[in-house]
Amino acid sequence: MEGITDEPYRIAMLKSFPEWDQFFTDFLRVPTVGKVTEKMILEHYGERIYNSPDWRKKNSFQILTTPRAQTELVVxxxxxxxxxxxxxxxxxxxxxxxxxxxxxxxLSNHEALKKILDNIRSRFTGHFTVKMRVGYRDDKNFSESLKLIEDAGVEAVTLHARTRDQLYKGVADWKYIKEAVETINIPLIGNGDIWVADDIENIFNETKCHSVMLGRSALKTPWLAKIYKDYLFEGGYIDDTYLLYERKKYLEVYFESLLAEYREVEWHDNLILKRFKSFSRNLFDDYEDFESIRGLFLRSESLGEFLDHLYRLKG
Ligand SMILES: Cc1cc2nc3c(=O)[nH]c(=O)nc-3n(C[C@H](O)[C@H](O)[C@H](O)COP(=O)(O)O)c2cc1C
Structure with a gap:
């Protein structure tokens, strides 16, 4: 996710919440002009991750490109x-x-899309996937887009079940995920408004998708993959008291592991505080008085004050 899943963030999550199966870099914008270097690519992926065979298996590289960009060089x-x-x-x-x-x-220009897909597929022998929406303006060429992508040799598709014009409005419509599962013969990864363990179960049941990808809920509950495993173990039920108990326990783990990783790359405290505040938007939602708690964190004037609030919250 842009502005979030840089290397320190992904390492902190790999270490603290190993229940997640896969992480993605935020997208690398393929440049149209200028030099493309190995250093640039490795920096985006993270050299420590690159040098660890175990972490590498769990980290995927995302690119965002255009017809004029230097896709070949990057690939x-x-x-x-x-x-x-x-x-x-x-x-x-x-x-x-x-x-x-x-x-x-x-998604609205299939000629350009096909060229880009063919270009990547002819050069990249590893696992090649796409992350898409239902369409650009509307859903008119949804199934044609899916077939074009499958025919180009793409090996799996993650679908955010909204059109581009919907941005983040309303609720993602999982009927498109079901439709995609029925249209193509490659794994379909469902995405959009999966917030809690019940949602994961429901999207699997309703759409028969192969797996799920979580965006905002992974920020709100970075330990959600663990909660889902607990939920399955408990036979499909988890109560609110348990969720709050886990939140109290893991909030500290989350921020402490992030702090260690940002310090490892020598980030200044002010930058760390800025990041921590940006992560704090929905982190306290299970608390009864979440608005005032969130306010305390967002108004912190120093990293020390932010961490004090964290330790006091645990009680
Ligand atoms: C802050 C933010 C950054 C994002 N960055 C990316 C990105 O770099 N690549 C990507 O494929 N999707 C990105 N997304 C979209 C999410 O991956 C996801 O498709 C979308 O948020 C819907 O899923 P959700 O309801 O689980 O959040 C981003 C979303 C947010 C909120």
Missing amino acids: DILESLKIDHLDLNLGCPSKKVNSHYGGAYL
Whole structure:
């Protein structure tokens, strides 16, 4: 996720919440001009992750490209580095990205999309997947997009069940995930508004998708993969008291592991505080007085004050 899943974040999650199966880098914008170097690619992926065979297996590299960008150069470097998994972003709704014919825009231009997919597939021998939305303006060419993607040799599709024009409005419509499962013969990963363990179970049952990808809920509950495993163990039930108990326990683990990783790369305390505040939006939602708790964290004037609130919250 852009602005979140950099290397320190992914390492902190790998260490603290090993129940997650897979992590993605945020998207690397393939440059149109200028040099593309191995150093740039490794920095985006994270060199410590690259040098750890176990972490590498769990980390996928996402790119966002346009018809004019230097896709070949980036893909050739990924191939030479033997990166296992490359994911192409066809979901980004940003006006700037779309005006350069990248992200979700490509779902409305199949000729350009096919060229990009063929280009990547002919150069990359590892696992190649795409992350898409239902369409750009509407769902008119949804099934054609899916078939084009499958025919290009893409090995799995993650579908955020909204169109680009819907941005984040309303609720993701999982009927499109079901439709995609029935349209193509490659694994379909369901995404969009999966917030709690029940949602994971429901989307599997309703759509028969292969697996799920979580965005905002992984920020709200970074230990959600563990909660889901507990939920399955308990036969499909988890009560609110348990959720709050786990939140109290893991909030500290979460921030402490992030702190250790940001310190490892020598981030300044002010930058760490800024990041911590940006992660705090929904982290306290299970508390009865979550708004006032969140306010305390967001108003912290120093990293020390933020951490004091954290330790006091645990009680
Ligand atoms: C802050 C933020 C950053 C995101 N960055 C990316 C990204 O880099 N690549 C990507 O494929 N999707 C990105 N997304 C979209 C999510 O992966 C996901 O498709 C979307 O949030 C819907 O799923 P959710 O309801 O689980 O959040 C981002 C979303 C948010 C909120």
